[in-house]
Amino acid sequence: MAPAARRTASSRTRTISLTDSPTPYRDAFARLDPARRLRALTGVDEDLLARVGYERSRYTALGGVVLGTSVIAAFSMWNFATEALGRVSLLAVIPTVIWMLFILNLDRWLVTPQPNARRRVGPLLLRLLIALVLGAVVAEPLVLRIFATAVEERVTGERIADLDRLRGNLLRCNPVPSATQTSSPAGCGRYVLSFGATPGGQSDELATLRTESDALQKRVDRDNDTLDTLGNEVRNECRRLIRIASTGLYSRTSECLRLRAKEKDYRTTHRTGENERRLAAMHGRIAAMEGRLTTSRGTFLKARAAGIERRLAKERAKQKEIGVLERMGALDGLAGKNTVLFAGIWLVRALFVLLDALPVLVKFLSGESAYDRMLTSESNSAVKIHGEQVRLTERRAMADIEIAQEAIEQEVRRSRAESEAAHRELVATVNIRLRKAVNGLEQELRNASGV
Structure with a gap:
């Protein structure tokens, strides 16, 4: 082979080996792969999913749905936090991030593949219920944001109406006092205001003075009417003159003189002049008191x-x-008064609830995948292997226990045999010593007998 061909083949071999063999750079790139990051939000095992690579796109899309749901939840919490604080603040970022991470992890738990999931209806219904409730919680701030203009207009109108009712109750429960003792209208416990001075006493005095003035005015009018009648009679009678026969002069009639005396007597007995002066004085006092009362009322009104x-x-x-x-x-309140608005509000709510429950619906309504079947098989296999390993460990432990028990029993038997042998040796030694003592005693007795 030519040197150029050998170099080309060796370079191709190096290229293939660099491409096919795993390197730290390829591992780092795989970890930074956006699709892999999205699949991580679904809780799948990449090593197991690699065996059915055609399903990667499915779990990548499911991860995108989970991420989108968490973003919607974060936007909802941002609206809720800003409305609670009453302004846009950086403090709203803290609950927004916490809520987003919570929803992200909760949705991840809800859509994480579970072995034998199709056999358990209870967990599936529980997960769907959690998703729907969570969707309702997340949807409400977004609905409030969408209908914010109408809501703010209604709240502003209600507040203005509340202020108008408060103003009306304050005016009703704090009227201008017309007497010293005044009683508040019913239901005015918390609407009564306190004042330093009120025109109630002056009003009472003015009312009394007006009553007396009206009574005196009637009396004066009645006396004046009587005097006018008497005056007319005096004038009519005094127009006539009679001629005195003795003197030939004209003079008033005696009736004229009598009526004049009667008129004078009436003025004296009824004190018409004094009453008129008293009435004039009362009118002056009333005018003065009315001026003071007007000033006092003005001060009270202010x-x-x-x-x-x-x-x-x-x-x-x-x-x-x-x-x-x-x-x-x-x-x-707006929804209760407008059927179209009511339907629109609930349609928007249903939309956001559906969006928030979408990861669970997509996961459990898309059917069992090959990855799910493989996960179930591996889970069942792992359970069986674990059971066999537990039984094997149990057998080993029981064998070790039996061996230990046998060794203990052998040790007990050996110790017992050694103890019995030592006892026999002790008995033999004692017997030997006894025989030696007896023999020595016999020898001494023989020696004594021979002597």
């Missing part, structure tokens, strides 16, 4: 207006921002 404005300002301070519960109540 104090009442200031007190009402303070209460309204305090109520407005409580209505700084529109809360979440207030928005939800306003949205329900």
Whole structure:
């Protein structure tokens, strides 16, 4: 082979070996693969999935659905947090990130392939129920955001109506006092304002003075009418003159003189002049008191207006921002009055609930895949292998226990034999010593007898 051909073949061999053999660079690239990252959100085993590579696209798409659901949940939490805080703040990022990670991990747990899943209906229904409830929770802030304009208009109108009702109750429960003792209308316990001074006493005095003035006015009018009648009679009678026969002069009639005396007597007995002076004085006092009362009422009205404005300002301070519960109540109120809006709200809610439950629906409504069957087979095989390993371990442990028991029993038998042998040796030694002692004693007795 020519050197050029050998170099070409060797370079091709090196290229193939670099391409086919795993390297740290290829492992790092595989870990950074976006599709692999998406599949990680479904909880699949890449080594097992590699055996059915044609299903990778399916789990990649499912991972995208899980990621999209978590992004929608994060947007929902962002809206909820900003509405709760009343403004856009960086503090809203904290619950948004936490909620996104929670939904991401929860959806990952819901769609993670489980062995023998088709045989267990209970866990499937439980997962679907969790997904639907979670979707309802996530959907509500998004629905509030979509209908934010109508909700804010309704809340603003309700707040204005509440302020108007409060103003009306404050005006009704704090009328201008017309007497010293005044009683508040019914249901005014928390609407009564406190004032330093009220025109009630002056009103009472003015009312009394007006009553007395009206009574005196009637009396004066009655006396004046009587005097007018008497005056007319005097004038009519005094127009006539009679001629005195003795003197030939003309003079008033005696009836004229009598009527004049009667008129004078009436003025004296009924004190018409004094009554008129008293009435004029009363009118002067009434005019003065009315002026003071008008000033006092003006002061009272200003104090009442200031007190009402303070209460309204305090109520407005409580209505700084529109809360979440207030928005939800306003949205329900709008839905109850408009059938089209009611249908639109629930369609939007159903849409977001469906979107949030989509990972579980896609997973469990797409049918059992080859990966699921392989996972079930491997799981069952692993269970069997584990059972055999447990039984083998149990047998080994029982064998070790039996061997240990046999060794202990042998040790006991050996110790017992050694103990018996030692006892026999001791008995023999004692017997030998005894015989030696007896023999020695016999010898001494013989020696003593021979002597």
